[in-house]
Amino acid sequence: MSTSGPSPADWCPTLAIHGIGLQSLAFASTSLANADVKDASTPVDGEKPPKNKQKRNKLTLSCHECVERKTKIGHHYLLLGVKRQTDCRYTHVANLLKETTGSASNGCRITTTSKKKYGSNGKPRIPNIADRGMLSDLRASSHGADALSIGLLSNVPYSSPSASNVFGIGSEHPFVNYWTGEGGLHDPISVLPEKIQADILLSRYFECVDPVYPVIHRQTFYADYEYFWQLKQQEKTSSTDPTFVALIFAMLALGTQFVTSTTPFQERKLTAEFYASASSQSLRIATYLSSASLRSIQAMVLLAYFLVNNNHTSDAWAFSGISIRQAHAMGLHRDPTIVTPDANLFEKQQRRKIWQAVLLQGTSLAVILSLPPPATHTDISVENPLDDSSSIAQSDFADAAYIRGCWTLANLVQETICSPRSLELPICTTVRQRSKLIADFRAVYQSFPDVFRSWDPDRITAMAKTNKRVVRQTLFLTNNYFHNLMLVYASESPDVPANIHATLDAAHDAITAFFTFFSLFEIEACAWWGFNHRAFLEALCIGNVLSETALEPEDRNKVTEGPLLVRAKADIIRMIQIMKVMGEDSEVARQRYYAVDSLSQVDHILQAAREVAELGDGDVATVLAELKPFCRLISSSKGSDKPFSTHFGVSTEVAFKIIEKAKSDGLTFVGLSGYRGTQNLAKDAFVQFSKLFRDVKGELGIKMKLANIGGGWAGISTKDAPSFTDYNKTTMDDFSSAFADWDGKLTMTTEPGRALISKAGWLQIHVINISQPSLNTDLSTNPSRVYLSAGTHHGLKEGSKISFEWHTCHPPGTTGPCVLYGPTCDSDDIILGKDANGNEKIYGPAAYGPSYCTSFNSVPPPKVIYVNYEQSMIDRYLISSIPGIMRLLTALAKEYKRVARQSLCLMNN
Structure with missing residues (x-):
C-alpha cells in the first residue's frame, strides 16, 4: 500500500469501521478498533479512585487527541478529526513512518505478504504459472523464489537444504589458482598467448560478445592494446595497469568460449578457465576490492558473463554484486554531468555505458534467479547522449539504439517484475495495474527501432548474411522483452487471473527468437547459457499453462483448441531436440559408473x-x-x-x-x-x-x-x-x-604403476622454515622440524608412510632424518626425508596425483576420462542437467497428449 495526499498535519490514517480493524501496511499496529473504553478520568460512586495511567510499550501511531480523549461517536470512527473540527496530530514515529512509506510517485515500492492461494497439497501456490514446475519437493528447500529449483541449467544459489554452495560446482573456487605469492603482474603477463592467437580470440569476442553486451569501446581499446604489445617484457610488467591486463584476459576467456574449431570441448573449457583465472589474478594485483576503476568494472562484468556461460551462475551472481557495489562507489549510478562536470563528452559516455552494462547484467540475473534487483538507485536518464561526435568515439546507430532499448526495458523490469517475484508476490494485484503495466511494456516495445521489431525468421535469415551484429542484437532483445512480458501475463492474484492466451503468445515469441538464434548461430547459442536459461523457462511455462488449464473444467476448451496445442507441442519438441544437440558436448551429460x-x-x-x-x-x-x-x-x-x-x-x-x-x-x-x-x-x-x-x-x-x-x-x-x-x-x-x-x-x-611406465609426475615444494629444538639436542632422537609449502591435503598425502626419491637444487651434502610439516597441520604431514635445504621435488605420485591436484595449491586437477558418454538417470536431483530437462519436457509433451485425449472424450460425450 502507498499513501499520498496532504501534509502530515492534515492526514488521517485508515480507521476501523464498526469496530473491525482494517489491516494497514504502514499502521498495522493502530488500535482504534478497540477504543470502546470507559472514560476513567473521574471516579464513580462505589468504585476505587483511578489508578495512574499505564504507559504503552507499543508505539502509538494514532492521533494524539484520539488517544487522549478516546473519542467515541456512536461506534462509527469516521474522520474523527473532521467531526471534532480539530487537526489530527501524530507522534514523531508515526510521521516518520508516513514519510518513509511515501507514495508510488516518489519512486518507493511497499510490498507485503499477500494472501496466498493454496494448492491441493496444502502448500502455498506460487503466484506465477511460469515459476511453477513439476517437482514441488525440490522447491520446498529453496530459500529464494520457487523458480530457482527448476529454472536453471547450472548451480543455483541458496537452493539446497544444506549449507549454501556459493562457489559453483563442488566447493572449488571458480577461478583456478595457478599463481605464486610473489610473482606480481609478471605471472599473468607471462602466460599471455602469442599476439596472433590473442588477435584471433579478441576478434571472436568482438564478433560474438560485443554485439549483445557492448561494454568495451573498440577503437580506444585497440589503441591501448597495440601499444601494450609494443612494450618490452619488463616495461609491460612495470608500466601496465593491472586492470587492463585483467580486461584483456577476460575478453580472451569469452572469446575462447566461442571458438569454432575442432578442439575438444574440454580443452577449450580448460583454456577459457585458465584465461579467466589470469584475469582474476590481475584484478587481485590491482586490489580491485578497495580501488575501483572503469576498466576493473568492465573486467568484472565480462567475468560474470564468463561464469554464467561456464555453468557457475551462483558465482556470477556474487561477482556481479561486487561490480555493482564498485560502480556505486565510483558514482556511475549518478548523472555524469553532476558528479564529473569537467569530464569530456567521451568519458561521460563511457560512464553511462558501463553503468548500463552493470544494470543490465544485474537485472538479467535477477530475472533468471528470481532475486531482488540490485541496481535501482540512479538518476541517469536513458535519453542522455551515448554518442560522441569525435571520430574516436563514433559508434553505430544500431548499437546506441540497442543499448537504450535494453536499458529502458531493464528499468521497467526491475521494480515491476524482479521485486515482487523475489518475494513470491503477484506482479499485478488489480486489473488496472496489469493494464497499465502492459501499456508500459508496449510503450517500451514501440520505442525500439523498426529493425528490432519488424522481423520474421525468413527476413532475419537473409539479414544474417550481411549484418550479423544487428541480427544478434535483435534476437537477444526480442527474447528478453517477450520473456518478461510472459511473466506479466502468467502472474495471477485473487483478483487478476493469468491471461492464458497472452502468456502462450509471449512465450512463443520469446522462444522463437531462441530457435532462430540457434539455427543461425548454433555454436554461440550453445555457449550463451543465459539465453538457454530463459528459453527453458519459456518451454516450461508453456507446459505449465496447458497442464494447469486442462485441470480446470471451464478452461478445457482452451486446451483442446487445435492451433494452440499444435504450436505448443512444436515448441516443446523443438526445445527437446536442441537440448539433445547441446547435451552431446556437455560435461554435465556424461554418465559415470x-x-x-x-x-x-x-x-x-x-x-x-x-x-x-x-x-x-x-x-x-x-x-x-x-x-x-x-x-x-x-x-x-x-x-x-x-x-x-x-x-x-x-x-x-x-x-x-x-x-x-x-x-x-x-x-x-x-x-x-x-x-x-x-x-x-x-x-x-x-x-x-x-x-x-x-x-x-x-x-x-x-x-x-x-x-x-x-x-x-x-x-x-x-x-x-x-x-x-x-x-x-x-x-x-x-x-x-x-x-x-x-x-x-x-x-x-588396471593401474600400471609408476615403476612400469615412467615417472608419472612430480611435486615441487619450497622450504618455508627450518627449526631445531636446541643446539645441544641429539638430532637422531629429536630431528629438525622442516616446514614446507605443501601439506597432506596439498600433495604430501602421497608421501605419507611411503619412500620417494628426493632431489634438491643444492649440492649433495650430509643427510639425516627430519620431520616435515605442511600448512594443514595434520598428523599425516609428518614423513621422513633425506635432505631439506632448499627447493625440493617429490617424484612419482602416479595414481595418487589427484590427492595433490586440488586447484587450491596452484596445481590444476588432472583431466577426467569417462568410460561412457551417455547421461545417467539415477539421481533425481540432477533434474537441472540437460538430459534432465529433456526428460522433463518430454514428460510435459506426454501429459499434453493425455489431457487432450481426455478433453476430447469429454466433449464427445
Whole structure:
C-alpha cells in the first residue's frame, strides 16, 4: 500500500469501521478498533479512585487527541478529526513512518505478504504459472523464489537444504589458482598467448560478445592494446595497469568460449578457465576490492558473463554484486554531468555505458534467479547522449539504439517484475495495474527501432548474411522483452487471473527468437547459457499453462483448441531436440559408473529409478537399463606391503548377494572392482575376481563386462620377488582359464604403476622454515622440524608412510632424518626425508596425483576420462542437467497428449 495526499498535519490514517480493524501496511499496529473504553478520568460512586495511567510499550501511531480523549461517536470512527473540527496530530514515529512509506510517485515500492492461494497439497501456490514446475519437493528447500529449483541449467544459489554452495560446482573456487605469492603482474603477463592467437580470440569476442553486451569501446581499446604489445617484457610488467591486463584476459576467456574449431570441448573449457583465472589474478594485483576503476568494472562484468556461460551462475551472481557495489562507489549510478562536470563528452559516455552494462547484467540475473534487483538507485536518464561526435568515439546507430532499448526495458523490469517475484508476490494485484503495466511494456516495445521489431525468421535469415551484429542484437532483445512480458501475463492474484492466451503468445515469441538464434548461430547459442536459461523457462511455462488449464473444467476448451496445442507441442519438441544437440558436448551429460557396495544402495537406486520413470516418458526397466553399477571387493591384500584395500568394498559373499538382489529387481551389474594392495607379491591375488565372475555367470546368468583389477603390480620391490614376466604370466593364465568360454566382450582395466611406465609426475615444494629444538639436542632422537609449502591435503598425502626419491637444487651434502610439516597441520604431514635445504621435488605420485591436484595449491586437477558418454538417470536431483530437462519436457509433451485425449472424450460425450 502507498499513501499520498496532504501534509502530515492534515492526514488521517485508515480507521476501523464498526469496530473491525482494517489491516494497514504502514499502521498495522493502530488500535482504534478497540477504543470502546470507559472514560476513567473521574471516579464513580462505589468504585476505587483511578489508578495512574499505564504507559504503552507499543508505539502509538494514532492521533494524539484520539488517544487522549478516546473519542467515541456512536461506534462509527469516521474522520474523527473532521467531526471534532480539530487537526489530527501524530507522534514523531508515526510521521516518520508516513514519510518513509511515501507514495508510488516518489519512486518507493511497499510490498507485503499477500494472501496466498493454496494448492491441493496444502502448500502455498506460487503466484506465477511460469515459476511453477513439476517437482514441488525440490522447491520446498529453496530459500529464494520457487523458480530457482527448476529454472536453471547450472548451480543455483541458496537452493539446497544444506549449507549454501556459493562457489559453483563442488566447493572449488571458480577461478583456478595457478599463481605464486610473489610473482606480481609478471605471472599473468607471462602466460599471455602469442599476439596472433590473442588477435584471433579478441576478434571472436568482438564478433560474438560485443554485439549483445557492448561494454568495451573498440577503437580506444585497440589503441591501448597495440601499444601494450609494443612494450618490452619488463616495461609491460612495470608500466601496465593491472586492470587492463585483467580486461584483456577476460575478453580472451569469452572469446575462447566461442571458438569454432575442432578442439575438444574440454580443452577449450580448460583454456577459457585458465584465461579467466589470469584475469582474476590481475584484478587481485590491482586490489580491485578497495580501488575501483572503469576498466576493473568492465573486467568484472565480462567475468560474470564468463561464469554464467561456464555453468557457475551462483558465482556470477556474487561477482556481479561486487561490480555493482564498485560502480556505486565510483558514482556511475549518478548523472555524469553532476558528479564529473569537467569530464569530456567521451568519458561521460563511457560512464553511462558501463553503468548500463552493470544494470543490465544485474537485472538479467535477477530475472533468471528470481532475486531482488540490485541496481535501482540512479538518476541517469536513458535519453542522455551515448554518442560522441569525435571520430574516436563514433559508434553505430544500431548499437546506441540497442543499448537504450535494453536499458529502458531493464528499468521497467526491475521494480515491476524482479521485486515482487523475489518475494513470491503477484506482479499485478488489480486489473488496472496489469493494464497499465502492459501499456508500459508496449510503450517500451514501440520505442525500439523498426529493425528490432519488424522481423520474421525468413527476413532475419537473409539479414544474417550481411549484418550479423544487428541480427544478434535483435534476437537477444526480442527474447528478453517477450520473456518478461510472459511473466506479466502468467502472474495471477485473487483478483487478476493469468491471461492464458497472452502468456502462450509471449512465450512463443520469446522462444522463437531462441530457435532462430540457434539455427543461425548454433555454436554461440550453445555457449550463451543465459539465453538457454530463459528459453527453458519459456518451454516450461508453456507446459505449465496447458497442464494447469486442462485441470480446470471451464478452461478445457482452451486446451483442446487445435492451433494452440499444435504450436505448443512444436515448441516443446523443438526445445527437446536442441537440448539433445547441446547435451552431446556437455560435461554435465556424461554418465559415470556407480559403485554399489550395500543392499540399501540397491534399494535407493530402485526408488530413484521409479521416480525418474514417473517424470519421464518411459518405464522403470528403461531407466535401469541405462545404469552401469559395479561392486567393489575387499581384498585380503595377502602378500601386499600396503594393505589399503582392506578399508573399501565388500566381501565376495556380500557382493554376490547384492548382485543377486539387484538382478531380481531388474538392475544388472556390469562388473567388479578391487585393489590388491601395493607391491603385492601373491600370485593368486586375482583368484577372487575370476571366481566371482564365474559364480555370477553360472548361478545368476549375468555375464559382466568390466573387471577393474586395480594396481599393486610388483614392478620394483624391496623383497625377493619373481620376475615381472613370471608374475604376469601366472595372473594372465588365471584369467584366461576363467574366461576361456566367455562369449562377449570383457574389458579389463588396471593401474600400471609408476615403476612400469615412467615417472608419472612430480611435486615441487619450497622450504618455508627450518627449526631445531636446541643446539645441544641429539638430532637422531629429536630431528629438525622442516616446514614446507605443501601439506597432506596439498600433495604430501602421497608421501605419507611411503619412500620417494628426493632431489634438491643444492649440492649433495650430509643427510639425516627430519620431520616435515605442511600448512594443514595434520598428523599425516609428518614423513621422513633425506635432505631439506632448499627447493625440493617429490617424484612419482602416479595414481595418487589427484590427492595433490586440488586447484587450491596452484596445481590444476588432472583431466577426467569417462568410460561412457551417455547421461545417467539415477539421481533425481540432477533434474537441472540437460538430459534432465529433456526428460522433463518430454514428460510435459506426454501429459499434453493425455489431457487432450481426455478433453476430447469429454466433449464427445
